[in-house]
Amino acid sequence: MLKKESSNETKFKLGGRFVFFATNNINKFNEARAILTKYNISVAMLRVKNSELQNDSLKEIAQTSALEIFKKYNLPILLEDSGLFIDVLNGFPGPYAAYVYKTIGNSGILTLMEKKTNRTATFKTAIVYCNSKNNFKCFEGEIIGEITNKKIIDPSISGFGFDPIFQPTGSPKVFAAMSIAEKNLFSHRARAMHSFAIWYKQHSK
């Protein structure tokens, strides 16, 4: 909630349960908001440019970026970093998924996976909440699934990134064919976000 400090002042003060999700990805934001609103946590999207560290650990990437953004804006920040780990490729692209997506994309992944029978892959997320220079906490989530044999190209389906080629175990659909509510029943992000929300409700006034 935004509260006015006094009737004459134009300054606003943050109160209640309010966090800023630092991301440029509207899909990630919509998925996160759908979960956080169930816990009565208000969330705003903070579009930021930060120097994303290259590191083998999603947690370290998220922690470094969250701290950098907190220092700049002095707001309670949520920052997440995700990676796709494909078993038969020894965990590639892992935390380098964004670069791989930009360069070879889903078609490139499908080419690397041609004739591979083991198609198991895991999506992982680290979410960091940071509300002071020395206070941050990390929440992780993952989902195991399979890389499909071909990209599903259907104009009616949504999703982003690797959604068209990732099918969680136990679901007949790829992520891209799911609504936000359906994807949130399975996804790495949703799992980490629920852990954050439960913790946050216990620790915020």
Ligand code: IMP
């Ligand atoms: P990021 O660095 O956390 O933004 O994500 C790494 C890469 O994985 C990016 O190319 C994202 O588009 C992709 N990605 C992250 N989360 C998801 C998801 O839930 N579904 C599909 N692709 C995702």
